[in-house]
Amino acid sequence: MTGPILAHLQSRAMEFGPLTDDAAEPERFWRHWKLARDEQEVAWLFFDMQDASVNVLSQEAISELGEVIEYLESQMPKGLVIRSAKASGFCAGANIEEFQGLSDEEEIVSKLQEAHTIADRLAALACPTVALIHGSCLGGGLEIALCCDYRLALPDAKLGLPEIRLGLHPGLGGTSRLTHLIDPLEAMTLMLTGKSLDARRARKKGLIDAVIEERHVVNAVVAAVQGKLKRHESGLKDRILATGPARQFEARQMRAKSADKAPPEHYPAPEALIKLWEEHGGDAEQMRRAEIRSFARLLTGDTAQNLIRVFFLSEKLKKLARSAERKIGQVHVIGAGAMGGDIAGWCAFQGLRVTLHDPQTETIADAVRRAAELCDRKHRSVAETRDVLDRLVPDPDNLGVAKADLVIEAVPEKLDIKHQVYQEIEPRMQQDALLATNTSSIPLKELASVLKKPGRFIGLHFFNPVAKMQLVEVVEHARTTKSTREQANAFVGQISRYPAPVKSAPGFLVNRVLMPYLLEAILLIDEGIAAETIDRAAENFGMPMGPVELADHVGLDICLDVAEMLAERLDQPLPELPDWFRQQVEGGDLGRKSGKGFYTWKEGEPQKSQDVDDPGEELPDRLLLPMLNTCMTCLREGIIGDQELLDGAVIFGTGFAPFRGGPLQHAKSQGYGKIVERLETFAEKHGERFKPDPGWAEER
8 A cells, every 4th residue: 555655746746746845745855856755665756857847967957866866875765766747758868058069078078977977876776776757758868767777668758869969979878778778789770860769669679668557657666676577688689799799790780871871071979889889888887988988079079069059059940939829720721732732731740630722633632642651651550641631631612711720822933823812712711810822932022912911921931842841931021910920930830840930032041042052053064064073062061962963853943943033033143044954944854853854863863973073172162152152141131030040941941061050150160251262262263153242241
């Protein structure tokens, strides 16, 4: 029979209320940890980060955990249970803010050694220890759980070690403890990919010992403390894989696979992790010691610091989506073509009810088919796929306009067609519904000229493919209301995308920045440089795809249309495209969608020559400097609010090399003066399009 203390603690845990001084005869309180014992002498330690909705392992929280362990060592309980008092989960990982700007490797080593000592003492406690996990258990949070004898998870648990995404690997002993707990190849894959596991899959791999419901927590804890709960133990295969020869063989395989996605010269963390396991995986303690130095070396490097910056850029974009009180419940999309259909499918996939209108019913049917294929690619079950498709409602009669909270227009890029749509639907829309356009080229002022309520009109510029591109430009015009802007930002967050608030201007931000990069590649081809060499130059810089291949992906007809639009509406000089390029577009060789562009495409892949010339040092500058210069122009013109928003938008909208921290952050690291010098040199050699923007001088 459980006592009143335990009963109260369980009640509070399920309610996830704050643990205050009147809570159940607390034994001890720290700022971030609350400790009490039940009548069975089992200690319950709640992680309850003060003034926060999410637990993170700050230096202070780790230090306090050391004090808790010291107290428990002097007053040893019969068992220890660690769980969270937060609804958000067990622990989201380290406090990444404390990682910013660190440059003293020895200081980091010293702090890590102190943290490791605390983790080791937790692992060595002379009583059974249980990590009771719900929600997110990531990074350092999972490393703390790995110090416990048992890990019990509620069904909603999500476990992972995502440090690789920050240019790091686990640093609190996780590299050693995980590879010695489960199949080391599974452990390395988990760390090298940064992916998370749900409770069921984590149980299958041996990362947790049992998945339980809240009502069974007490019995499971009692079984663990009494040694009656079966623990995961490594088998013969795991021990064989931990031997030196096996590690060396597997490490070679890991290197080849990892380098294909993350070149070590740009992303050193995967190689550092592989080397750590290869050299020290046979000795758990030695591996933990080596982990400290490796982590410190990575953390002080440019890649980690830039990727940490990118993390905070994404957080800044996410915050823009949290300002509106009213959420969008139903969306109506007009135009079921490649963009409109995929926007509708993605909204349904994200849980919204969507009506999809197009005068051609076969076009709607094709969009529904693509939504089903999306579910298949995302590994959704038959039931989950059915739910998505149930939410995506074909609407050939355009009736959904009257019920939608948001109407998205995605019809062809013709002003008269869009005006006709607006005049037909605006009288039928709800009074507080938003009207959005997915235009990529027409000024919103012109589009809004026929509207009776232009304040609720806004641009939502998605990028292709919708299911992969993380950014949506939220485009406002002079009469857009604050409420409309906030609701549009919030909607983008609802569908798991980052909103980038930009002003209506030719090309907005992303297309304006991207086009000089693509046009320069076409001019280089005109000069006789092979497409493969041009792409290699960009890939060597760190771009996920070269500009020639990207132009084929986008569509050469679209590139031509956007280039002509920008040339017509911008004051800044753009290069004149060669006649052969226009003739190629007119002849129907449009890139990937037609099977032939700059490359021939087979089964969705460009057929490239493997014999590629060395791009040299000048070629990357030829490609990237026009992009950087245009970024500065957009910042100076106020197309977007600040440098951080610009860097984030360009990274998530174009794939600009994340490890460089963003285009303007990269320029800053090079020195604005050096950028200006290179632009001036290129302007003399190649023309006015390289003339440095005045903003470079203003930002110094």
